[in-house]
Amino acid sequence: MAPPRDPTCPRAASPSPSLSATAPGCVEINGHPHRLPTDLSRTAVDFLREDLRLRGTKVGCGQGDCGSCTIVVDGEPRYACVTPVAQLDGRRVTTVEGLATASPCGARLQQALLAHQAVQCGFCIPGMLMAASAAIDAGEVRDRAGACAAIDGVLCRCTGYRKIVDAVTEVGTGAAPRPLTPPPGAGEGAAVGRPLTRLDGPEKVDGSQCFGADGIPADSLYLRAVRCPFPRARFVLGDLDAYLRAHPGLHRVLTHADVPGRNLHGIAPAYADQPVLPASEARHHLEAIALVVGERAAVAALDLAGFPVEWEPLPAVFTVDEAARPDAPLLHANRAGNLLVEGRVLRGDAAAALREAAHVVTGRFASSFVEHAYLEPEAGWARRVGDTIELHSPTQAPHPHREDLARVLGVPEPRVRVVPTAVGGGFGGKLDMTVQPLLAVAAWHLDRPVAIVFSREESMASSTKRHPARIVSTMAAGSDGRLRAVEFEGDYNTGAFASWGTAVANRVPVHAGGPYRLPHYAARARAIHTHVTPAGAFRGFGVPQTTMSQEQLIDELALKAGWDPLEFRALNALRPGDTLPTGQLLDDSVGLVECLDALRPRWTEALARIAARNAKAPPQRRHGVGLAAFFYGCGNTGTPNPSTVRIGVRPDGTLVLHQGAVDAGQGSNTVIPQIAADALGVPVGRLHIVGPDTHLTPDCGRTSASRQTFVTGRAAFLAGTALRRRIRALLNAAEDAPVHFGEGWVGAGDARLPLRELPLDAHGYALCAEERFDPPTRSLDAAGQGRPYATYAFGAQMAEVEVDLETGRVRVRRVVAAHDVGRRVNPTLLEGQIEGAVAQGVGLALMEQYLPGRNNNLHDYLIPTVHDVPEVEVLFVEAPTPIGPYGAKGIGEPALVPTAAAILNAIHHATGARVREAPATPDVVLRALAAAGRGLPLAPGAR
CATH class of the missing domain: 3.30.365.10 (Aldehyde oxidase/xanthine dehydrogenase, molybdopterin binding domain)
Known part of the structure; x- marks a missing residue:
């Protein structure tokens, strides 16, 4: 039986039976007449969600950038978040709640998405359904290209689009429907290994799934944060009582003085350094410093430019180099040099081995902040129930959040109840608390439910990011091609607060050598504070950006030693019985060699096919193929995680x-x-x-x-x-x-x-x-020796690219992903995780770059669309771990780790130029081509 529907989600408002949809000031919605609101400047999505309680239509951006709010108006898809309600007068509107009956293809399309396992978090799915149904009903989906065109105005961050396109193509072309996979019969082994259709799938396609902003009670007060307009500033609050008197509908202004318990929170108590609301200094752009609480309309209409606060901008540091200077301002008085933590793993004598090795390569690499860009902005609500604070919000960590909120409120844990809503994408970004402490403190002081819904700008400005990396690394191999040593130094910009910086600094040194036998090893990683939005957990905890550096060096070393890149990796690959640089013995579930074996025929074929293609291609267009291998520890690093x-x-x-x-x-x-x-x-x-x-x-x-x-x-x-x-x-x-x-x-x-x-x-x-x-692990000592993870995922990916030497533009055409998953519990769900990870890897490699304060929206911050994702072939290897359920291991984070590295290696294969920074945007690629002397000569007069 599927998880029950959230009872806090409101039911849709009843239609007005005495109305005619064609009467002035009326609209037909899902076959029923409704009167339009008197304020015709309101948006359609506000009318649908708040007046009619049709909350299947989602708000992901509020600016017409993401498509989650797509509805159908007289057969045409419209973005409801930017459509004035006046434009609905006399029109026929369909939302996801009415799709099954209003559209000839509606019910079948919903079933197709379920059958193809095309749904993951589900936040984008109402928009996908509405856009696709409009195109199918208009006869515009005759093939796969038509399906892509139908949904190209709707973003998805989870799935990689491919299974959605499969489902839309099936319905649009009238192909035979794929059947749902029903729950199997009784008996051990009946369910594991089967592509069972999602148990919670129906609510994801009919609009009833309840996300953070969907279950807000009608009598809620709303919160709005007053935010710092500077990267760093001292502030003094003015007369708050006078401000309240001057603004009818406001109930209270909350400041740091209203936090009843500890005004600090964080991932672990020892590193809790983020205030709910700071007392006198903001440490990053748009940090919240106060909360305004009031009726929904009053809060929405408020111009916070008049809020009584005086700002004094202060010097700030933005990069790890600036933060490490002796005269740099300290973000935290107890962290000298702005150093949060340094992790290390040491084995043998790496320096001596490098001096004696036959082949040595060295490289520098840099990456940028990367935004999670989950489509659901942070939202939620809270209330008092007796002596308990009850919180409803999207979270990846309900029990840890309860522990942290109890400290913030100064109460025992049983007096805090966390009820997670559906999570509209997380990828690590909803591990940290954002709206939760604000809601809890407000609910503590007020006798009505309180709610908050972040705008897209607030979401991007206040949520964590992928850590930018600055890496210097050296690798060496002997004359026989076997790896001898790795030296690695990495600095990771952890932003204003600790968040998951300790986890990144401790995980990276374990993984920086890659999935290879290494007798000599020295890896260090530092997490360093700056005056920027905190960097935290993002699908890989620093390992993807590290892999971009290290797997390029592996390729360089292979070529320098005269080896094929795949065979070089196979020669040096970890096998059962090998020992990691941490001293941990790998006694089982090591499937890397099998993954490389699975890739080998595709690698050989791709090399030949691309050589033939380049021989015929115009000089400005080059094709290439690249590899990257990886391993990834499942679970926390050397700490209990039961x-x-x-x-x-x-x-x-x-x-x-x-x-x-x-x-x-x-x-x-x-x-x-x-x-x-x-x-x-x-x-x-x-x-x-x-x-x-x-x-x-x-x-x-x-x-x-x-x-x-x-x-x-x-x-x-x-x-x-x-x-x-x-x-x-x-x-x-x-x-x-x-x-x-x-x-x-x-x-x-x-x-x-x-x-x-x-x-x-x-x-x-x-x-x-x-x-x-609780997986059997052992914490790392000062030299990084221990058992950091009970088991590891292994794998390798191959990427094929096309590079335009004139523009620097790179297109990823194909990815083959071979992954050791231990045991496939649900093969189709595993495929979906890998396809979605590949799409995020394309973004990481080629386009995603968060610039604090400059691109806090989904128009300027680019993520892959349906046209950017490549063909993906998934190859499963099963090397079971005896301590996993039926041998299974994790896949969500491992699947992302090698993609970007494989793409960068493919760019080198295509052009001969090494890209040493990510993302490899056209300007970065052109600089790399110029540095390598591989670019096309400029036309006369060109710059």
């Missing part, structure tokens, strides 16, 4: 799975039940699922570091097997006796037990099993 899962049996025989893993689109709402069902030996459909809620589900840790399938999945496996074992013991059944559940009874083999005969536990269950799994 998950706990509970499965109970009610007296009526209902099976209830309590699992608190947040599904941010990766599919844990389906994968965890698949594992639990097989462990218990029942069909997935027999499980009633209780999803994340700190009052109802045990702590499953954070949705990060590719740990949920591995860690929470293992806990679910243990809980299922423990419950089955207990039932067999109660009935004196054989160890292999099948377990059965009926109305009011359980059985094992031929025996039955009435559940009414059993006492109920504190949760109301007649039978219950709760199991915890």
